[in-house]
Amino acid sequence: MATGLQREVSTKPAVVRGLSRRFGDRTVLDGLDLDIEPGQFVALLGPSGCGKSTLLRILADLDQEVTGEVEVAQRRAVAFQAPRLMPWKRVWHNVVLGLPGRPDKQRAVAALEEVGLGHRVDVWPKVLSGGEAQRTSLARALVREPDLLLLDEPFSALDALTRLKAQQLVGELWKRHGCAILLVTHDVEEALLLADRVLVMDEGRIGYDRVLDLPRPREVGDPEFVSLRAELLARLGVG
């Protein structure tokens, strides 16, 4: 078994081999393997506390206390459940914060326009609605032109209608940018509406891995959609 983390820059968005993570005496990830192909939209489901966010944080290089091999595309970006905007920077400045060089307002404006926030460029984050703040966080991720976009339950705090719109937007942005996406979600329908491939985490590994060949746009009433939803819910121990 590998000891310590070997981190390489990958030509694929992500290649993970034998990844393990322990917190005290609890093993959360236990020899996990995963490949994500260029441009693939992958949804990751699993019961609460099974280690989904832990995996995502490792891929984002926010956690190094692991063993195994992790290769991740150099250009990657993350959006979390909370938008995590800096309240003392205007919205446009938040979008390009951390990028090398002088803050490039034009670039920020282009990204904000892409997520439908061209009219919010100069405001402070505190005046944004929850959905707008989340779209700002998406703009901040996309402005980095990632090969791998990591999304940790980005819609879960939104109301139902805003959530639907945000899901639609992510689907459009994915088509336009062509980046691979790893979306952590609790929502089986969201996974089936958006993803090319659905994973379920189980006992520290990927226990279910299914490529979807449903046509797009997806229809929740489509018999194949209904049967996949039932299969996934059963896999998650629901219903």
Ligand SMILES: Nc1ncnc2c1ncn2[C@@H]1O[C@H](COP(=O)(O)OP(=O)(O)OP(=O)(O)O)[C@@H](O)[C@H]1O
């Ligand atoms: N920094 C930490 N210190 C100790 N335990 C942690 C830490 N981070 C995560 N854990 C534990 O690891 C387990 C997996 O957590 P993680 O957040 O990855 O789960 P999750 O599948 O994303 O859950 P949820 O769906 O509820 O967000 C949990 O039991 C959690 O308490």
